Amino acid sequence: MTSIHVAERVRRIKPSPSSSAADRANQLKREGRSIVSLVVGEPDFDTPAHIREAAAKAMNAGATRYTALPGTVELRQAIAAKLKRENGLDYDITEIIVGNGAKSVIYTALAATLEPGDEVIVPAPYWVSYPDMVLACDGTPVAVACTEDEGFKLTAQKLESAITPKTRWLILNSPSNPTGATYSIEAYKALAAVLARHPHVLVMTDDIYEHIRFEGGTAPHLLNAAPELRERTLAVNGVSKTYAMTGFRIGWAAGPRELIRALDTLTSQSAGNSCSVSQAAAAAALNGDQSFVAESLATYRERRDAIAAGINAIPGLSCRLPEGAFYLFVNCAGLIGKRTPDGKVLATDNDVVLYLLERVGVAVVAGTAYGLSPYFRLSIATSIEILNDGLARIAKAVGDLA
């Protein structure tokens, strides 16, 4: 028997906790249990028709071959136009690279820049993938806990104390997954003042939820507050969340040419170009009718308001109203120490999450996966009927605790 050697860089990471939670919920469903899954972070809407039609048209017109490696000129022009129109940022198409989703672009950027032991500052709660990607690229994630009192946002003081000579990147995600926290121009200015003292630190902005912002309009960008950071900022984004295009796998990064060139080089020997048909669809999304964006936002807002109010009415649970994205990050400190009908004491948010799954079939993800406890993340990217069912079940489970 040959035993397969798995590289240390894989052994030091774990599969995405949200994918694992979704798998577990699906498994229970297959076993015949009634499960309400509030786990996944993907829009429940169909991709708008004009975008699907653009994909079909492109495929039938012969867009079935390799494309330019950093992305088609048409898509990079659409991205440059979008960055100008929506974000007030000027990028040439040679300063943009397209990849297989924002996820792969972020990974490529880390792989292209991290030396062993380089530190990456990741404000917590964070998107589950950042620390593991950093680890896979031989870096050291430095999680900085940002409390609910701080609006789950990184403060200038905390940034200052986290920076060392080994810091390579700061990753900022606004609006944030899992909290929805969104930085204002003033908050960005305070962070930029710290960064001005540490010119060796690069900044990655993950702007994937920029349009899911309940105040309306695109979320402010770090570079709007601090244009002087342009030469060391990589702005990452994609079409997955804004246009309900998760399966198309198109994301991109815009940044200084030297950095983009490094990403191009690594991509040329790894993923290659992104799917030709998906690139045509993404260009149609960016250049076409934008009414889907406002319509879906209105639906997310109704769900957010209703479900946050419902959560806040359950004794022992609370959540602040997220400013963006499509999650509620629920504080469950009030349940810690309570006893389940089986006599088990809930000691951690993991226990709470397991209890909700076992007792009432509600699947959510524990705060520990995002680097801050005791919380759980509940996705509102599902119908209000399912959300209300989930809420009623959570209320019942909490009511059964002693």
Ligand code: PMP
């Ligand atoms: N960043 C964040 C914060 C996310 O939540 C996600 C999706 N879960 C991504 C990036 C990845 O998006 P994409 O589909 O473009 O890879």
